[in-house]
Amino acid sequence: MFRFVPILICLCVVFLAPGLAKVVDETEIDQKVREIAKTLRCTVCQTENIWESGAPLAHQMREAVRERVIQGQSTEEIRAYFHSRYGDYIMMEPPKQGVNWLIWLTPFLLLFGGGALLWREVKGWVTRTPPSQPPPALDEASRRRIERELQQDKRE
């Protein structure tokens, strides 16, 4: 009977542990800070946003975002503030304006342009290739020879 006690304890731990875990309550402010921080680039890191970066400057920027959220500023106001200080570089996604449209549109233009060019070239090859001719009809002598050889094969 007592040999089952350790198993029971293990089962209790496994099933009760999630219930005992500390519940991390993310407030509305935390959520908004996270959403905004994820759209801002850490200016001293390589392609990392300020939410995920461990750099001291990123930490300060997160705090600056939090302060502004607490002050009641909107997401756009906060993003505009950072943009006014650091320019387009701070944005994880370059703003869709001016010369930045090149970044957004060039890949699609190249894809469609390349696709259209490829389609036109392939179509040209198909048009230029003459239709394949049917093989010449088998003459009577050859047909008889083939039949004879097949008969021989069957006998052997």
Place this chain on the structure above:
Amino acid sequence: MTRTTQITMLVVLLALLSLFYQGLWGDPRHIPPVLVGTRAPVFEGPDVESGEPLSSEQYKGKVILVNFWASWCQECKVEHENLLRLYDEFKDHPEFVMVGINYQDEIPKARAYLQRYGSSFPHMQDVKGALAIDFGVYGVPETFVIDKQGIIRHKWIGPIVDNVYTNLTKNVLTPLLSDPTPAT
């Protein structure tokens, strides 16, 4: 493929190659200074040494050189002697002010740094780095020059040494200080 298509493809290819060239051989540290030409943010904070409040408002109408530094920053030590020399060169000009902003530092360490390397102009505390973000600072040292109208006219990322010093004094500070335009 027609002649026109071939020429179009060549033009596109050359345009892409020029973009790659710029990307590969350009200076990756160069970041367009967006604040140059805009109104400088108001900055205020306690003096590193005395703890007395300092504010940019008290320097209104003057040419202000703002230098962000920290005691943990190696490049700041490299430029420190030049900053003292620069202050000596311009300190007698009635419209010149120089302010250091001590960025994300421990105050006792900042004070020890100033005692060791010398201090002739005021230094403001920016422990949380809020002023640095207001100025769009990436790291230290960084130096800004604000004109009499309160507009940022110059920004330099990195230490003030050699040609940078000469450029700053001859081409930036001297013309701004001799500018007869009244302060606003």
